[in-house]
Amino acid sequence: MAGVSLQGIVKTYGGLQVVHGIDLEVQEKEFVVLVGPSGCGKSTTLRMIAGLEEITDGDLTIDDRHVNRVAPKDRDVAMVFQNYALYPHLNVADNIAFGLRIRKESKEAIASSVQEVGDILGLTPYLERRPADLSGGQRQRVAMGRAIVRRPKVFLFDEPLSNLDAKLRTQMRAEIKRLHKRLGVTSIYVTHDQIEAMTLADRIVVMHDGRIEQIGTPMDLFLNPVNTFVAEFLGAPPMNMIKATIASGGSSPVAEFDGNKVPLAPIPSLQNAVGRDVILGVRPEFVTVADHTVPDRVAVDVDLIETLGSEALVHASLQGAPFVIRTETVGQMRLLDNISGFTIEPHLIRVFDAQTGMALPGQVMVQ
Numbered sequence: 001m002a003g004v005s006l007q008g009i010v011k012t013y014g015g016l017q018v019v020h021g022i023d024l025e026v027q028e029k030e031f032v033v034l035v036g037p038s039g040c041g042k043s044t045t046l047r048m049i050a051g052l053e054e055i056t057d058g059d060l061t062i063d064d065r066h067v068n069r070v071a072p073k074d075r076d077v078a079m080v081f082q083n084y085a086l087y088p089h090l091n092v093a094d095n096i097a098f099g100l101r102i103r104k105e106s107k108e109a110i111a112s113s114v115q116e117v118g119d120i121l122g123l124t125p126y127l128e129r130r131p132a133d134l135s136g137g138q139r140q141r142v143a144m145g146r147a148i149v150r151r152p153k154v155f156l157f158d159e160p161l162s163n164l165d166a167k168l169r170t171q172m173r174a175e176i177k178r179l180h181k182r183l184g185v186t187s188i189y190v191t192h193d194q195i196e197a198m199t200l201a202d203r204i205v206v207m208h209d210g211r212i213e214q215i216g217t218p219m220d221l222f223l224n225p226v227n228t229f230v231a232e233f234l235g236a237p238p239m240n241m242i243k244a245t246i247a248s249g250g251s252s253p254v255a256e257f258d259g260n261k262v263p264l265a266p267i268p269s270l271q272n273a274v275g276r277d278v279i280l281g282v283r284p285e286f287v288t289v290a291d292h293t294v295p296d297r298v299a300v301d302v303d304l305i306e307t308l309g310s311e312a313l314v315h316a317s318l319q320g321a322p323f324v325i326r327t328e329t330v331g332q333m334r335l336l337d338n339i340s341g342f343t344i345e346p347h348l349i350r351v352f353d354a355q356t357g358m359a360l361p362g363q364v365m366v367q
């Protein structure tokens with residue numbers, strides 16, 4: 001099984017610990033994305049898997065083999081970097097063939113591999129060109145070709161698309177996904193772009209300050225973030241956060257804030273939290289817009305409405321902070337002209353403890 005297993009992985013640079021003991025099991029053929037803000041330890045973790053950084057503590061196995069002390073070239077992994085790292089004096093074919101020549105494969109085998117990879121990546125017309133005469137997207141494809149041609153057990157990607165413009169990035173993102181479907185190679189992909197993470201990953205690993213905050217499928221992390229960090233990191237526009245206190249409201253608990261009483265789901269952890277200060281996580285997509293005729297609406301101050309065709313973004317404020325609503329336009333343009341607040345179903349609100357930032361237990365949203 002070409003899985004990758006990290007157990008208690010630690011990295012220290014000159015006495016300063018930057019990765020604090022990471023546990024992660026990547027399954028064979030899985031596409032796992034490490035995502036998190038700048039400096040959280042994504043590249044360091046990936047480079048330890050590649051063998052480009054020494055592992056300070058913990059155990060790394062690839063395909064059930066303990067590889068902490070195995071040289072990078074003997075780990076059977078291939079890494080694709082942000083800056084492509086192509087050889088400028090070699091043409092595309094020779095760049096792709098480089099690793100195979102080092103392995104002393106036969107001329108015929110190399111030629112057929114290069115041709116096959118050229119076909120897969122649409123590089124056949126450019127095999128004679130040098131990197132300087134290629135576009136950014138083409139260079140990135142060559143870098144991927146160089147990784148693919150070695151038929152490694154694991155692909156490692158460190159922000160491979162961040163030097164490309166937005167349009168090309170979207171296009172290459174889809175190509176990487178297709179390539180993974182076709183080749184089925186276990187992949188670990190680092191990015192700080194949460195949209196890339198959501199669209200590419202079988203599972204996402206959210207990192208923060210050298211630790212893992214949460215691991216899960218994109219939808220599970222979107223619907224059931226374990227804490228406010230994950231909640232605010234994934235989703236665009238980000239989740240709205242409202243400060244509130246839980247009160248008892250008869251059959252179901254309610255959240256009180258600024259004179260509002262918003263019903264919450266009738267689950268034990270919320271029913272037993274009367275008096276607790278909480279943060280209500282409200283996704284821009286999960287609210288229903290309301291005009292002044294809706295009596296139990298939460299009032300917001302609307303600042304600006306951006307109409308994007310079939311949907312609109314309502315930029316408003318609540319508790320002195322931005323509050324964004326994403327809504328359909330079809331059939332409700334008149335309502336949007338008169339919007340003065342919103343309502344939300346109890347089960348669509350995510351409740352976090354105000355002190356710890358952790359989601360109160362027992363709240364589970366399914367797709």
Ligand SMILES: Nc1ncnc2c1ncn2[C@@H]1O[C@H](COP(=O)(O)OP(=O)(O)OP(=O)(O)O)[C@@H](O)[C@H]1O
Pocket residue numbers: 013018036037038039040041042043044045192
């Ligand atoms: N060679 C080094 N010596 C000392 N500290 C380092 C070294 N390399 C990385 N660090 C530190 O380790 C931490 C993690 O860095 P890392 O490059 O893994 O972050 P990252 O998540 O990849 O960030 P980015 O999104 O900016 O690429 C940072 O605080 C960084 O300053």
Ligand SMILES: [Mg+2]
Pocket residue numbers: 042043044
């Ligand atoms: Mg990095």
